[in-house]
Structure formats: structure tokens, C-alpha cells
Amino acid sequence: MTILLEAKNLSKHYSLARGETLRAVSDVSLAVHRGEALALVGESGCGKSTLGRTLIGLGAPSSGEVFFDGERISGLSDRALRRWRPRMQMVFQDSSSTFNPRRTIGDTLAEPMRIHGRAGIAERIRMLLEQVGLSSSVLSRYPHEFSGGQRQRLNIARALMLGPDLLVADEPTSALDVSVQAQIVNLLRDLRNSLGVACVFISHDLAVVRQMADRIAVMYLGRIVEEGDVLAVLEAPAHPYTRALLNAVPRPDRPLPPPLKGDVPSPIHPPQGCAFHTRCPLAQPRCSQERPELRPVGEGRTVACHYPLL
Template structure:
């Protein structure tokens, strides 16, 4: 039986906002709005959606950087609130989107990678130094790079350093928040292959967040599609790409460019703009832009429906 390393149940995260000179008018941004999801041991769960749909907020909730307003997050079968914060910090790490701002420019690479080990006193100074050198080699760097500063490296090399820092404490789960979106295309493939290699060596689970469906298909075992703070569809990767059920997923996949200039493709776009998360539409949040919307979509939120094994959709069409 497959076990889940991470499970979230009905979590919400809303942010109050004020407007006007006296800040009297208050509203709420519904960044994450009632999401339930699980991450299985050893798998890579891809999380995709347009910018502003709540992916990064969900990532911060999953790592404990923020707390949900309601709902529960379980890690290894135990609720977050029952874990010691320092303990869970060693078992779960995050790789951020921007390798230029995620590393402290005033610290040498060796200090950046070893910070967690030094705080948790996992060995002597010599043992930690040797461990840093081993980690650098594992991510494709050289041991002497530990004595340099982040500004001396390229974007791809900095992301390798960030990955070395993430695996330094032997975590069980890594949240990757668009880890290759700021890199050149040629470097993206190298970093993705490194992540897959590290996953095998360390028996890791990943949550891989991206807006690039081509990248997600390369690395993910399952994919969850998110829109305006809610989930639209969850499916094994191959099944999703060959048999997308939700109209939003279908449009996203049709819009993926084909890297062949001899193939003519239709100009695919989603009509209209994404509604504001301050006042999301009632019913299905995608209905104002959905070409297959029905009257029920405008009033009633769709329930979770498992169409076939592991393939779930939130849509009134099914």
C-alpha cells in the first residue's frame, strides 16, 4: 500500500487587504481556498497553473513558512502542530525560484551549505567541512567552490548550490518553487536531471511547482492543476497529457508550444483575464472563462470526482 509523506486537508490561506486613505475598506485575498492534496513517498508531484493562482503560497504553507487559516497539514502521518519546528525543518526543505536572491551574498558557499548542520550540531567542524565538499561534488561542483561567494557563480551554479543546501540535512521532502524558471533553457535541463539524480540517491519526495507544462512533464509522476486558489484536476502525468478532463487543463495543454517550425499550430488562448482573488466568482472559479460552462457552474462549486484510478477532476461535466 502506498503511503503519503505529506497530506493536506481543506487548507485555506486568506490575506486581509485595506484600501482608501484611512484604510477603512477591507477585503480578503483568497490565495489558497480549500485545497486537499497528498504527496506519496518517493514521488514527484507537479503543481501547475497560471501566475497568481496561489502555487507559491501553497508552497510556503507546505514548508511551514506560513500557517493556514484553517485545515490541517500532516507530515509523515502527524499534524504539523504536533511536530517540533526544528525537527520538521531538517526533514523538509525548499529550493526557491531565484538563485540570485535565495543565497546570502555575504557568506561563502561553504557557510551557506553548512548552516543547518552547524545549527543542529551534526558533527565536528572538520566533519561538516568534509560533508560540504561531498555535497558540492554530488551537485556537480568542485570542493574548492566552498571558499567562494555566490556572486562568483552563474545562475545554474547558484541553483546547484541551493540544491546542495537543501539536501545537507538529509530531508525526506523538498518543495521546488519554480527552480528552473530563472535559468537559461540549456541550463534548465541540467538542473532537472540533477534533481532526478538526487531524488534517486537520497530517496526524496518532491513537490515541483511550475507554470511550464513541458518542464513538469519531464520530472513529475503526478500533476495537480491549480486555478485561482483551487484545484481543477489531479492525475498521473502521462494520463493527464493524453487525456485531460477539465477544460482549463485542456486549454493549457493546447497552448504548449511545439518546438518544430514546420508544424503549424492554432493560436490558443484562454478568453478574458483571471478574476481577482479578492472577489473570486461563485461556483466553479473558471466558469467566466470556460468555453463549456453551464448554468450550474455559475452557482455550485464542483465536487471532487474520481473518473478513473488516480485521475480526479473538479468539474460539472463529469
């Protein structure tokens, strides 16, 4: 498999009033292979959405580089990026706000192809609608006439219009009910298999991620703390945070384990040393002084912890 998207030491910082800096993403390196699905997982404020957007050039990184298909796309101007846009598309959580309420579905779906001057629009729309499980009769209707699940299907169809190589989906199912969520999860899985499109899923839901992704990257306060094959990581987490996340998912089949204490610290003033040491049940004195680097544990897995569970 060849690498499609690669990020090297990517950081994204925001300057706030009073000279403070919000470190949304710090020193992240990752790679997405062709046709592969990588999940970015973490709690709110961990930087997963910012990372997802920075990866596809929505907002320039503060430092570091992004390569797409071997070429550097970070630092390019918006104009220069336009050439790359058709190859990377984004699906957002709130499907109701991505559609212009006053335009028909057909209009919105055709727009990306019109902008990029592609031919055969009607044919392509029909094909994609079939793929996402909707009939062509939706074309003359307006966004408000659809349920959340249908709108998310349309949203996915819109993202696929230009035949991208990479799809970044930010919480694509979290606004949906369980039964609808299952439909969308299945749909995304099918599309990935049939189209071979690589995906970056941004999600807080480990169960959904396990179902959709090949690999998982767990983020905490702007850094990746663990990465590896999704089944292996969720089977036996190496980082205490990954384990805590997994334990905190309410499941029908077992009682509630004792929760992590405290809140996620502010990304404006991240703790010294390992960012997780303030909440970690296994923290040692060393954890508050020295930040652990990502290092390999087992095949294709890395973890940033002085005392990994593996």
C-alpha cells in the first residue's frame, strides 16, 4: 500500500487575547495509506477536528508539513490548493447546515462538478444517489424535507461527487439515532470497499470507530498518545488513557467501572510532562516531569507512555 496522506510534526496553535496560546495540535505525525480508514479519537478539545481540517488544507498549520500523494500541500496558497480540493473532501457532523436551505438537492449536488468544470453531471448524480441508497426523485426537493439520516446520505453523496481519494468525516454519525447511525456506518463501510476511498474518521465514539476504521489514533490535549490497528488497540489498550476511554463507554453487558477523576485540562495551559498525568491512575513522579515520546509497542503500534500497559 502506498501512502496517500502524510503529516510530519504538524502543529496548529491559535493566538488568543492576552498573549496566550491555545495549542490545539502539537507535533503530530501520521500517515494514511490508499484505501485505508484511520480514526482520530478523543474527547472534546483534544484537537482531533482541528487536525482533520489541517490535514486537508482547511487552515494552514503553524508548523510541520502535510504531503498528499507525495507532494507537499501545506503552505500552499488557497489558489494552489484548489487543484487538490477535488481529491479530498469533508463530511461534517451537522448535515442540516451543510445544505443551503433555499436550494434544491440537485442544485447542491451538482455544484462541486460545475465549479470544477466536469461533464456528465446528471449521470454522476444518478449513480451516486443509487450508491448512497436514495432515488433520483430527491433531486427537486429541499433539505428540510429529509430526515437526519437521509441528509447525511446526501452529504456523503455530495462529498463523493468529484471522486475523491480521501474523505475526512468529522463525527459523521453523532447527531443520529442509534438505528440510523447503524445505517450510515454500514453505508460508509460499503462505500469504502466499493470505491477504495481512504477515510479519516473523527469521532468520540469508540464503538462506531471500531466498526468503521482500520487504524486508530487516540488523541489527548493535541497529541497522539496511542496509535495502531483498531481491533488490537481496543482489545488491549497500551495507554492508560485509551483504557479509561474504553472503560467509560456505557455498555449493556457490565457495570460502570470507577470513572477517571477530574476534567480534561485546558489546552491553553497543558500540564508539564505527560499531559495525562493529572488524571492518570498509574502516574509516577517521572510522568509529571518528562514527556513520553511515541515509541513502538508490538507490531504496527505506538504509544506515548512511560509505563505502558503492554
